[in-house]
Amino acid sequence: MLLSIGNNLWSFLLQMTVQARDVPGQIASSRFATIQVTVNVRRNPNAPVFLQSLYNLTISEYISVQDLVVSVSATDADSAFSNSGRIRYKIIQASYTPPNQFAQFVISESAGGIYLSQPLTRDGIPNTFSLIVQAQDSATNPKSATATVSINVVRNIHTPIFNPNNYTAQVYDASAIGTSLFTVTATDGDRLEPYNRDVSP
Numbered sequence: 001m002l003l004s005i006g007n008n009l010w011s012f013l014l015q016m017t018v019q020a021r022d023v024p025g026q027i028a029s030s031r032f033a034t035i036q037v038t039v040n041v042r043r044n045p046n047a048p049v050f051l052q053s054l055y056n057l058t059i060s061e062y063i064s065v066q067d068l069v070v071s072v073s074a075t076d077a078d079s080a081f082s083n084s085g086r087i088r089y090k091i092i093q094a095s096y097t098p099p100n101q102f103a104q105f106v107i108s109e110s111a112g113g114i115y116l117s118q119p120l121t122r123d124g125i126p127n128t129f130s131l132i133v134q135a136q137d138s139a140t141n142p143k144s145a146t147a148t149v150s151i152n153v154v155r156n157i158h159t160p161i162f163n164p165n166n167y168t169a170q171v172y173d174a175s176a177i178g179t180s181l182f183t184v185t186a187t188d189g190d191r192l193e194p195y196n197r198d199v200s201p
Contacts (some may be wrong), residue, residue: 043084044078044083044084044137044139044140044141044142044143045077045078045084046076046077046078046084046085046143047076047137047143047144047145048074048075048076048087048135048136048137048143048144048145049074049075049076049145050072050073050074050135050145050146050147051072051073051074051075052147053147053148054147054148054150055070055072055147055148055149055150056150056152057069057070057149057150057151057152058151058152058153058154059120059151059152059153059154060153060154061120061121061125061153061154061155061156062120062121062156063116063120064116065116065117065118065119066115066116066117067115067116068113068114068115069105069114069115069116069151070113070114070149070151071111071112071113071114072089072107072112072114072133072135072147072149073112074087074089074112074135074145074147075087076137078137083137083138083139083140084137084138084139085137086137086138087135087136087137087138088109088110088135088136088137088138089107089108089109089110089111089112089133089134089135090107090109090133090134090136091103091105091106091107091114091131091132091133091134092132092133092134092146093131093132094129094130094131094132095126095128095129095130095131096125096126096129098118098122098125099124100118102117102118103117103118104116104117104118104125104129105117105129105131105151107133112133112135114131114133114149120153125153126153127152127153127155128150128151128152128153129149129150129151129153130148130149130150130151131148131149131151132146132147132148132149133146133147133148133149134146135147160186160187161186161187162184162185162186163185163186163187167182167184168182169181169182
């Protein structure tokens with residue numbers, strides 16, 4: 001008999017009768033016992049599904065190592081209390097691997113948060129990254145889904161420029177302490193870029 005008891009758990013109810021018979025003589029009676037065996041079989045009908053298949057984001061090259069870059073998330077229609085519904089995250093492909101062979105980004109297996117693991121300011125680091133992230137359930141025969149994370153890195157390209165680049169001032173020996181001599185002015189081509197540091201003089 002096949003019974004559904006919820007949470008993708010199906011119960012196969014098997015009944016079998018076992019007889020143990022002794023024959024000490026013609027007056028001996030048959031003796032038998034009945035046992036009931038229940039077999040529970042867990043199914044994994046559903047695969048994880050990402051809330052979005054593509055994550056596009058822009059970050060500054062100055063973010064710190066171990067900072068959270070983005071969080072990806074997937075759901076599974078199977079029960080979260082079963083292995084079929086317990087999701088694990090993994091970066092299965094990256095467009096760039098640093099020369100030291102350690103990953104540029106790492107992911108939390110249980111939560112899906114992606115973190116920076118190496119600085120972005122080193123020479124040779126590209127301006128764009130593409131990561132393929134996998135969400136996989138924990139069933140014996142697991143099912144999975146993938147999403148793409150595209151990361152654009154904004155660089156601090158320009159240096160400040162003084163305008164003018166020469167200043168001249170006159171000061172008198174009787175001038176009071178704190179007298180203003182002149183005001184310098186500098187501009188930076190990166191000033192309007194929200195992902196770059198905005199350092200005022």
